[in-house]
Amino acid sequence: MKHKLGIIGYGTMGSWHAENVRDRIAGLDVAVVYDIDPKKREKASADGFCVYDTAEDFFKTDIDLVLIATPNNFHKDYSVMAMEKGKNVVCEKPACMSVKELEEVLAVSKKTGKLYTIHQNRRFDVDYVIAKKIVEEGKIGKLFMLESRLYSNRGFSKGGWKAKYETGGGLLYDWGIHLLDQIMCMIPENPVSVFAELHKVYMQEVDDVCCVTITFESGLTARFLCDLWCHIKEARWHIQGDKGTAVINDWFGQEGKMLQTTDVGVEESVGCIYTYNGLSTSMYSRPIQELNELPLPLPAVYPRWEEFYENVINVIEGRADQIITHEQILKDMKVLMAAFESARTQTVVKLSL
Numbered sequence: 001m002k003h004k005l006g007i008i009g010y011g012t013m014g015s016w017h018a019e020n021v022r023d024r025i026a027g028l029d030v031a032v033v034y035d036i037d038p039k040k041r042e043k044a045s046a047d048g049f050c051v052y053d054t055a056e057d058f059f060k061t062d063i064d065l066v067l068i069a070t071p072n073n074f075h076k077d078y079s080v081m082a083m084e085k086g087k088n089v090v091c092e093k094p095a096c097m098s099v100k101e102l103e104e105v106l107a108v109s110k111k112t113g114k115l116y117t118i119h120q121n122r123r124f125d126v127d128y129v130i131a132k133k134i135v136e137e138g139k140i141g142k143l144f145m146l147e148s149r150l151y152s153n154r155g156f157s158k159g160g161w162k163a164k165y166e167t168g169g170g171l172l173y174d175w176g177i178h179l180l181d182q183i184m185c186m187i188p189e190n191p192v193s194v195f196a197e198l199h200k201v202y203m204q205e206v207d208d209v210c211c212v213t214i215t216f217e218s219g220l221t222a223r224f225l226c227d228l229w230c231h232i233k234e235a236r237w238h239i240q241g242d243k244g245t246a247v248i249n250d251w252f253g254q255e256g257k258m259l260q261t262t263d264v265g266v267e268e269s270v271g272c273i274y275t276y277n278g279l280s281t282s283m284y285s286r287p288i289q290e291l292n293e294l295p296l297p298l299p300a301v302y303p304r305w306e307e308f309y310e311n312v313i314n315v316i317e318g319r320a321d322q323i324i325t326h327e328q329i330l331k332d333m334k335v336l337m338a339a340f341e342s343a344r345t346q347t348v349v350k351l352s353l
């Protein structure tokens with residue numbers, strides 16, 4: 001028996017889910033669509049989906065799973081509404097717009113026994129899977145600093161909801177939550193503090209550049225930088241351990257390298273570089289012959305986005321636990337909110353999770 005999926009919000013992401021679920025997820029039928037905008041409803045209908053003009057009628061159908069792909073400020077109400085009507089919920093990221101909202105949603109999931117999870121699809125990105133493997137395998141030693149970076153240079157459309165504060169716009173909500181979730185999954189420690197810088201370069205109300213540093217219990221710092229106004233990109237991942245450095249340059253893990261320290265000691269590898277004005281021994285780099293170059297640890301089996309919905313189906317049928325858990329979703333939201341607070345107050349915000 002196929003489960004029936006209903007989609008609320010048939011914009012960029014809602015239509016992406018519709019198409020990809022239809023083509024790639026055998027256990028799900030995209031049964032119905034609701035969007036507040038008649039033009040989007042027309043599009044969904046033209047794409048071959050059954051469309052409802054009101055949320056009320058949409059919820060009366062026999063769908064057992066709802067995907068919420070509206071602007072972020074509607075996530076909480078639709079999640080609660082769907083579970084109260086007996087439907088399971090996949091909500092787009094970010095889950096909600098405050099910890100309080102999310103706690104309310106999680107309580108409804110507990111009360112109704114309905115699945116509630118977040119579409120953290122970036123956990124199935126191959127660059128992330130490789131970065132996580134680098135951290136776990138320990139070939140570069142004990143991790144002390146990690147940077148995750150994303151750049152583009154076109155900005156947000158000024159007229160859209162992503163440009164507005166009240167609809168949950170801004171880059172930290174948009175991409176920051178993906179990068180934050182990846183970091184939280186890679187590092188098996190609790191974060192203890194957050195420092196965030198949010199810039200409004202071309203936006204009036206919301207950030208279009210965000211840089212967030214999370215410090216973990218061991219002192220390890222993980223930073224993500226997301227920038228919509230940068231013409232020259234740096235590597236996607238830069239990972240440093242006490243025995244080496246790894247770099248992944250692209251989304252596909254095709255370009256990058258890992259260099260490992262050999263047993264040539266610091267005292268042995270002495271030298272000097274001559275700069276424009278003076279010289280430096282501290283900036284002298286070891287010759288390449290003193291390092292081991294290792295291949296990036298490509299996964300034996302590449303991640304598949306389908307695993308997300310396959311897990312949702314298995315959870316609904318009682319055969320598996322959620323891979324994107326309530327505990328993770330709540331921790332992510334606490335760190336995200338601490339980042340907003342840090343940027344607002346220009347202070348390091350302590351966390352106790």
Ligand SMILES: NC(=O)c1ccc[n+]([C@@H]2O[C@H](COP(=O)([O-])OP(=O)(O)OC[C@H]3O[C@@H](n4cnc5c(N)ncnc54)[C@H](O)[C@@H]3O)[C@@H](O)[C@H]2O)c1
Binds near residue numbers: 034036068121161
């Ligand atoms: N996981 C990902 O990779 C990813 C990528 C892009 C967007 N998203 C998320 O998906 C969600 C939607 O983003 P998008 O880029 O598709 O935006 P979008 O503007 O393209 O689409 C949003 C749709 O929601 C509809 N809508 C607005 N208010 C509504 C309401 N009250 N009830 C019903 N429909 C309503 C709009 O008419 C529009 O069709 C956001 O939460 C965003 O963060 C996730």
